[in-house]
Amino acid sequence: MSTWLRNNPVTALAVLTAALLTASIALIFFYAPVDADGLNQKIFYFHVPIALTSYACFGWGALKAFMHLWKRTPTADLESYVAIHQGVIFGALTLVTGSIWAKVRWGTWWTWSDEQLVLFLVLFLFYCAYFMLRFSVDPGPQRANLCAVYALFGVVLIPISFLAIRLANSYIHPTVFRSSGPAMATSQFATFCVAWAAMLSLAYFLYRFELAGKRLDANLKELRELLA
Amino acid sequence: MTTEEKYVAAAYLVVFAVLLLYVVIMAAKVTRLGRDVAELTELAREKKRSEEPAKAVPKQVKVG
16 A cells, blocks of 8 residues: 555555545535525635635745745746746636625625725736746746746735735735634634645645646657657 | 425525536536646657767778
């Protein structure tokens, strides 16, 4: 079993992700109670873990960018790019699920008066622009350095975006995690933790899967050049 | 189905639809990589075949 896990880490990760996603769906709809906010609160169990996972992906991308600049790790540039790509996918999902929740809860798809929403959009657009930069420069050390510096600048926006709701004067966006602890029942917090683990596992699986594909693509290009 | 239930279903469906789209894109990429591998294998076979007759030519032996 341990040999199989060592030889097939991505497959094992896919199985773990599927199990966690199934468990989280079961917990959300059959275990977590419907609170005073109504059924729309169920969106919280996917929306918040997706948002936190996108922060984690951007943070991981920035860490890999730092490794590229500091230690010149040969694989760090590609790893940083793939992590940011995952972050943008999860960021888009955060905005979409958040908008749907806002429509039910506040009666509007979007509000510009909420700092948390606007700062997350700024963070998302900042990392969308990362791809414009990456694909406008020829591949090579210069592109890798430029992208790494850009990814590191973006990471500054993560704590600002995360803390915005606590620093803001408007309280439209709900604050669940406070210094005194999570403002929810134990069953709800347990469900949230499983959903977050599922999202982190999903992001890591997609990261490893995409990375494997990109490495295979690069190796095939090299092989083609050698055979030509 | 109430309006609230429809919105909750929509939020979850969006996540799974994006996930499905991502898997479809990756499956298309794996198919392309499979075609590339087959093409390169054929190229390597042709290269080996073209090198073999050259190796098979016997050395000329001077007699007398």
